[in-house]
Amino acid sequence: MKTRAAVLRELGKPFEIVELDLDAPKAGEVLVRFAASGLCHSDDHLRTGDIPVRYPIVGGHEGAGIVEEVGPGVSRLKPGDHIVCSFLPACGHCRFCARGQTNLCDLGALFVDNCLPDGTFRFHAGGEGFGQMCLLGTFSQWSTLSEHSCIKVDHDLPLETVVLVGCGVPTGFGTSVNLGGVRPGDTVVIYGIGGVGINAVQGAAIAGAINIIAVDPLPNKRETAEWLGATHSAADAEQAQRLVTELTRGVGADKALITVGVVDQDVIDAAFAAIRKHGTVVITGLAGPGKKTIQLPSFELTLFQKRIEGALFGGGNPFDDIPLMLDLYRAGRLKLDELVTTRYRLDEVNQGYRDLLDGKNIRGVLVHEH
Helix, strand or coil: CEEEEEEECCCCCCCEEEEEEECCCCCCEEEEEEEEEEECHHHHHHHHCCCCCCCCEECCCCEEEEEEEECCCCCCCCCCCEEEECCCCCCCCCHHHHCCCHHHCHHHHHHCCCCCCCCCCCEEECCEEEEEHHHCCCCECEEEEEHHHEEEECCCCCHHHHHHHHCHHHHHHHHHHHHCCCCCCCEEEEECCCCCHHHHHHHHHHHCCCEEEEECCCHHHHHHHHHCCCCEEECCHHHHHHHHHHHCCCCCEEEEEECCCECCHHHHHHHHHHEEEEEEEEECCECCCCCCCCCCCHHHHHHCCCEEEECCHHHCCHHHHHHHHHHHHHCCCCCCHHHEEEEECHHHHHHHHHHHHCCCCCEEEEECCC
16 A cells, blocks of 8 residues: 655655555554654654664654554454554563563564564565664554554544653653652652653652652743643753752752753763762663763762663553553543644654754644545
């Protein structure tokens, strides 16, 4: 079949809208008609090279849609099912899945070439195979993907809203709750209030943190953070440090969460300085794979027993955490509708990323037209 999609052909170039041929689902795969896709910063990392991939590639890794067709052996899904994609597939069989660490599933090794588990491509044009961001390619009207990447959701949930629980929401929430281990009474500092950081704020608030300091240079993002649970906000790390010192009487923050779009040494230094003895820094943001952004005094690391941890999907389990996010949404505890700043058509994908980089959006959503 034919499908329109936003693709990247080479490093540094914007998305192009092209028509591609899409293969039918093979064993263990499903054909999905996407209703919506989230515009996440990680897809811009494909353009800049901070996430290295094989070009050309169909963008998009936050998606929600309807199953149109299933391939042989698919047992969990059927045509007509509504699904949210997990940007991390979970095979259920590798050593990490067996240990309950499904966010580290070995299928993640396929992300560099962005081919499906059998090592081949489903999108084609001009005799060339096109990869799929996170094995998904949600910037396409239709996509063929592994059932390991699909979580079934109830039909009454609005797909244009719940699309956000495929990446940004559980990643930010889990950064606070899972790997951050935020507990009632904690003081938490969150650096960077975008699509991930705003949900780290929500996670910390639901977990019972008594002080939540949202750090971002943009007033609109600080205002949104305070609306969704932050108790304080700061325009920069120095102001945040003064707040931490005042609020904790000099002890330091329990957790510092780094959710900026591009991680550098300055934000690492600020977070490390902000935490107390035996405090934790969780790094969810990215920098390029060749960039060394962490240089810290081992003297302080050892004698103050401070901890630094990386976070993928907030350390969560997609097949457990995504339904949990939707339960919290239904209960009115987790805000999703309020996160969507602007909706875009497929042809407007580059405008969506300009708005993201200009700081205009908490989260943009691409709504597909068929």
